[in-house]
Structure formats: C-alpha cells, structure tokens
Amino acid sequence: MAAEPVAHTPPKDPPRETDAGDLPTPRHGERPRVVIVGAGFGGVTLAQELADAPVDIVMVDRRNHHLFQPLIYQVATASLEPSDVAYPVRGLLAKMPNATFRLGEVVGVDHDERLLLLDEGDPVAFDHLVIAAGAETATFGIPGVDEHAYGLKSLADGLRLRDHLLREVERAEGRRHAIEEDGSLSVTICGGGPTGVELAGATAELFNHVLARDFPELDIGRARVVLAEMDENVLPGYPADQQRYTAEQLRERGVELRLGQPVTEIRDRELELEDGTVIRSGTIVWAAGVQANPLAGALDVEQGPGGRIVVQDNLAVPDRPGVWAIGDIAAVEREPHPQLAPVAIQGAKHVAEEIRRHEQGEPARPFRYRDKGTMATIGRRAAVANLPFGLKLRGTLGWAAWLVLHLLMLLGARNRVSVLTNWAWAYFTWHKPGRLIIGASEPQEGLRAEPDPPE
Ligand SMILES: Cc1cc2nc3c(=O)[nH]c(=O)nc-3n(C[C@H](O)[C@H](O)[C@H](O)COP(=O)(O)OP(=O)(O)OC[C@H]3O[C@@H](n4cnc5c(N)ncnc54)[C@H](O)[C@@H]3O)c2cc1C
Known part of the structure; x- marks a missing residue:
C-alpha cells in the first residue's frame, strides 16, 4: 500500500509529435x-x-x-x-x-x-x-475498504471522519469497560505516505492534547493511533534519514507503526494484515493511494x-x-x-x-515539469521537506517551510487569515475549534456508501 503512488513507466513507443493537430476555429461564438x-x-x-x-x-x-x-x-x-x-x-x-x-x-x-x-x-x-x-x-480491490473505511478526498469525507471519530470517543466514555473489545478509542490509518503521516500525527495530537482535556474521566492513554504501511518505511520514496526521523517523531507522539505488512481485509471495526494480525479499531481511514x-x-x-x-x-x-x-x-x-x-x-x-x-497560429511547445520538491508535516514543529537543489529540511525549519507554503497556496486572503489565526491560536492554546459532531450526512463521493447509523 503506497501512498501517492506514481507510475514511472519507461517509454514504450517513440514520442509523438508535439502538436495538437488541426485545432478547430471558433464555432460557438466570436471568440473561442x-x-x-x-x-x-x-x-x-x-x-x-x-x-x-x-x-x-x-x-x-x-x-x-x-x-x-x-x-x-x-x-x-x-x-x-x-x-x-x-x-x-x-x-x-x-x-x-x-x-x-x-x-x-x-x-x-x-x-x-x-x-x-x-x-x-x-x-x-x-x-x-x-x-x-x-x-x-484507489482501493486496489481490497475487500471491505469501500464499506468500512473512511476516505479523505472531499469536504464531506473530512466532516464525516471528524463526526465519527468524536462520536467514537463519546461512545468510549459511556462504555469504558469495553474500550479494548470495542476499539472505540483506536484509529487506524492505512497508508504511510504524506497524507497518512499527516493524519496520524494530527490525530495523536488531538488525543494527547485536546481530547485528554475534554475527557478527564477517560483514560485517554488507552487510545491507539495506528499507522499501517506495506513498505518497510513510512514516506516511501523519501530519503532514508527523513523516513527515520518521521518514524521517530510519530512514535514519540504515541503513533504505533505497523510497517512491512499490507492490509488484506477491512471488516466492521477491525482490519487484518497479511501476517494475520487483526487490529480492532472503531475508526479506519484509507489513505493508501x-x-x-x-x-x-x-x-x-x-x-x-x-x-x-x-x-x-x-x-x-x-x-x-x-x-x-x-x-x-x-x-x-x-x-x-x-x-x-x-x-x-x-x-x-x-x-x-x-x-x-x-x-495566434504559433507552433506547439512541450511541457517541462519543474520539480519543486515534496514535504510532509508530522505535527507541531516537526516536518520533512525536500526542496530544489538538494536542500533538505526537517524539524522546526521544515515545519515553518510547510506552513508558509500551504498558506501561500490557499485561495483567498480571508482563508489565509483564518487559517493563520486558527494555527496561531492552536499553537498557544491547543484549542481545536472544530470539535463539533454535526451529523454530517451528505451523499458519499467514494468510500463508505452509508452514513453512520444513529447510536
Ligand atoms: C488528502 C490529500 C492530501 C494531499 N496532499 C498534497 C500535498 O500535500 N501536496 C501536493 O502537492 N498534493 C497533495 N495532494 C494531491 C493534490 O491535491 C492533487 O494532486 C491535486 O488536487 C490535483 O489537481 P487537479 O486539478 O488535477 O484535480 P483536483 O484538485 O482533484 O480537482 C478535480 C476537480 O474536478 C471535479 N470533478 C471530478 N469529476 C468530475 C465530474 N465527473 N464532473 C464534474 N467535475 C468533476 C472535482 O469536483 C474537483 O473539483 C493531496 C491529495 C489529497 C486527496
């Protein structure tokens, strides 16, 4: 299960001419x-x-x-x-x-x-x-992914996952005797690429710093955040030192890494790895490609x-x-x-x-992609970034680079100000404003065809 899979296939045929053919002249108005x-x-x-x-x-x-x-x-x-x-x-x-x-x-x-x-x-x-x-x-045909895992491709996905995760913790509060069998305090993320790493780090911080305060009666130390990746390392394709750093940082935050084992099946509130290990988990997220x-x-x-x-x-x-x-x-x-x-x-x-x-009747030109690098954040003051000219950053510097880049890429000044304000507020207070269960029930675009049944 590799996150962000990129097919780098060798050329099979000689390249075609860089020419879009006889493009049409405007047919639907004065201007094309x-x-x-x-x-x-x-x-x-x-x-x-x-x-x-x-x-x-x-x-x-x-x-x-x-x-x-x-x-x-x-x-x-x-x-x-x-x-x-x-x-x-x-x-x-x-x-x-x-x-x-x-x-x-x-x-x-x-x-x-x-x-x-x-x-x-x-x-x-x-x-x-x-x-x-x-x-x-991509579910790669693995049984149960569509039915039992949450995806992360749309706003509705994000809200559904948020609702479910928070509801599971509420459920654990009411069934403390059954936390382990129930898996309500366990979140398993399948796929150790950038998306899986970022979600695992953020979920661990949510449990450790926010929900621990919201649920003082609940032994939040029993919560598990598991990151399952079929490769031997997280962030496949990243330099080895950054993979090691990321794994250390995740473990420090309490994330349990299950590496080198593909997920073979996802069932209701549990998943199975190739070696037969079964992980009970109230929340399962598919971020594997x-x-x-x-x-x-x-x-x-x-x-x-x-x-x-x-x-x-x-x-x-x-x-x-x-x-x-x-x-x-x-x-x-x-x-x-x-x-x-x-x-x-x-x-x-x-x-x-x-x-x-x-x-303007000018000839076509080929597209040249300029690689601007890759980055992934792990949590507060921890990220890895591979930038052009072999520049590698990690820790606070990598994290700062990640924050700035994401702010710049957001559309709209209001969104940038709002995100920056939320991040700054959370940095000093660990306050997460979105701890709201809103009953998200929009139609699904991908995984998990049905909304959660009412508890
Ligand atoms: C969770 C997640 C995290 C990511 N993190 C990063 C990252 O950190 N860095 C990075 O560089 N990339 C990241 N990516 C990848 C990045 O988001 C994509 O590469 C990028 O969005 C691709 O842009 P696009 O314009 O091709 O498609 P999209 O941005 O996906 O836009 C496609 C649009 O097409 C619309 N559409 C689809 N089907 C139809 C249809 N049939 N009819 C009408 N409209 C349709 C959709 O509604 C959507 O608005 C991430 C992706 C995900 C899912």
Whole structure:
C-alpha cells in the first residue's frame, strides 16, 4: 500500500509529435470557447491564466467550490473549518468577466459535435476542452475498504471522519469497560505516505492534547493511533534519514507503526494484515493511494497506467483536436508526472500558453515539469521537506517551510487569515475549534456508501 503512488513507466513507443493537430476555429461564438472540467488546482489555475485572454471560459464542476485537498485532514482532526480550506467557484470567477460556471457532473463527450455531456441539462459546446477532473481513492480491490473505511478526498469525507471519530470517543466514555473489545478509542490509518503521516500525527495530537482535556474521566492513554504501511518505511520514496526521523517523531507522539505488512481485509471495526494480525479499531481511514478519476474511461480517449488519460508532450490528447488533459487525471506518455498539486498548476499554465499560441497560429511547445520538491508535516514543529537543489529540511525549519507554503497556496486572503489565526491560536492554546459532531450526512463521493447509523 503506497501512498501517492506514481507510475514511472519507461517509454514504450517513440514520442509523438508535439502538436495538437488541426485545432478547430471558433464555432460557438466570436471568440473561442474554452471549457474546463474541474475547479481543482489545475482548472482554477487555467482559468486565472486565461482571465485576460480573448477567449470565453466555461468552468464545469460537480461541486460549487475549489477544495484545498492537502488540508482536508485538518478538517477531519478539528483544527480547521470547511470554509477555511474551500473557496466558492462563482466567487472566484466573478472577478473574471470572460468566465462562467456550470454546476454538474460530466458524464461524457461528443467529439464530433464538440459537446461536453452532463448528467443534467444541456450539453456544453466547446472549441477547446481541458479535462482537469483529478483523481479518486484507489482501493486496489481490497475487500471491505469501500464499506468500512473512511476516505479523505472531499469536504464531506473530512466532516464525516471528524463526526465519527468524536462520536467514537463519546461512545468510549459511556462504555469504558469495553474500550479494548470495542476499539472505540483506536484509529487506524492505512497508508504511510504524506497524507497518512499527516493524519496520524494530527490525530495523536488531538488525543494527547485536546481530547485528554475534554475527557478527564477517560483514560485517554488507552487510545491507539495506528499507522499501517506495506513498505518497510513510512514516506516511501523519501530519503532514508527523513523516513527515520518521521518514524521517530510519530512514535514519540504515541503513533504505533505497523510497517512491512499490507492490509488484506477491512471488516466492521477491525482490519487484518497479511501476517494475520487483526487490529480492532472503531475508526479506519484509507489513505493508501489514488487512481485517475473514472471519468477518464467515459471520454473516449486513450488511457494509460492507473487509468490516466494519455497526453502528448504538450498535454494535448492524441487524435482529439482541441482536447487537453492536465493534473492528476493526465499522464504524459513518456514521462508520467507525480499526482501532486504543482504538476496540475504547472500543466495548467502550459495549456493556457498552448491555447494562446494556437490562437495566434504559433507552433506547439512541450511541457517541462519543474520539480519543486515534496514535504510532509508530522505535527507541531516537526516536518520533512525536500526542496530544489538538494536542500533538505526537517524539524522546526521544515515545519515553518510547510506552513508558509500551504498558506501561500490557499485561495483567498480571508482563508489565509483564518487559517493563520486558527494555527496561531492552536499553537498557544491547543484549542481545536472544530470539535463539533454535526451529523454530517451528505451523499458519499467514494468510500463508505452509508452514513453512520444513529447510536
Ligand atoms: C488528502 C490529500 C492530501 C494531499 N496532499 C498534497 C500535498 O500535500 N501536496 C501536493 O502537492 N498534493 C497533495 N495532494 C494531491 C493534490 O491535491 C492533487 O494532486 C491535486 O488536487 C490535483 O489537481 P487537479 O486539478 O488535477 O484535480 P483536483 O484538485 O482533484 O480537482 C478535480 C476537480 O474536478 C471535479 N470533478 C471530478 N469529476 C468530475 C465530474 N465527473 N464532473 C464534474 N467535475 C468533476 C472535482 O469536483 C474537483 O473539483 C493531496 C491529495 C489529497 C486527496
């Protein structure tokens, strides 16, 4: 189970020409219409880049907000509120006179008629179509993941997990004699990549510093936070010294590491590892990997490893003039990039340039990804960061770098101020404002099809 899996497959065929083919001339108005599927990192950046271009933009998303996925785990662990990590798309586009929004689920595309098909309402005509629909949780076919584990891909996921986790602790308060059999005070996170590490560290801090104070009668020392990773180390792919440091820091915070054993099955309130170990756990979170959004399979385009849409060097979809794919859902044939926000952002900037170049009759150029590094936070004053030029940070310095980068990447000044205020407040007081059980019951987008039954 590897978090953030990235397929680095060798080239099979010679690279295709960096050319989007004969792109269409505007057919749906005086100016070319660019339709963007997805208001995530890629889609929003693309719209911003084209805000002053002589094109009309239609952004389509099944949610009405852009979501800063890297901080969902802080919603789940009561540090931040949903509105801190999300931004309404209409609010964003209101500043762009050439852009409009359509709320809806994309279900297909008619390439001949150049129409994007939605689950409801009229199709959307396009001259350029940019697919930026992201990724979904990969369960790798492991039994019980869908039914019994919580995911971390949407705001609803974060709120459901928060509700459940807090309810489990309340439940333990009322059934102290049965804490161990019941697993109510145990949280198991499957997947020791950055997401799993960050969630494990934050959950341990929630138990040790916040819930211990909220529940003085409860022996919170009996709470278990388990991080299960099939690799021999946490943060697979990170330098060995950072893996060791991360493991030490997690253990210091009370996180129990189960390394080198894949999860083979998840059942109601328990999971099993390959060596037969059964872990009783009232809360099980699946953070073990992503795969391309299954929408890719409905768009009549070529798919590569992980279901990602195969794109040419300039991010154009082969044999589909005017169609582009960026971010988590796309993979350059010769060199699939990691499924990370900077890849989506840089890809969006490149496609914006490609569209401008096309409109001016200039030749296409290949996309070059500039690796800005990777980082993961473990908890207060502990993080690891691998930056360009071989610069490696950890501890307080790494943590500060992580905080600054995440603040800068958030959309909207209000969100930045709110997040900074919450973080600063929590730093001095250990106060977590989101300790609210709100009965989150929005329809699921992925894992766990049913809301929790009433207790
Ligand atoms: C928990 C978590 C933590 C992460 N942490 C980090 C991190 O620390 N650093 C990092 O670089 N990356 C991180 N990532 C990965 C990063 O979030 C993604 O790489 C990035 O969001 C990809 O951007 P995107 O534009 O391709 O897709 P997304 O940002 O996922 O946006 C896709 C959009 O498409 C919409 N959509 C999907 N399907 C449809 C449809 N059928 N119809 C209409 N709309 C649709 C979605 O609603 C969404 O708004 C994390 C991801 C997760 C889940």
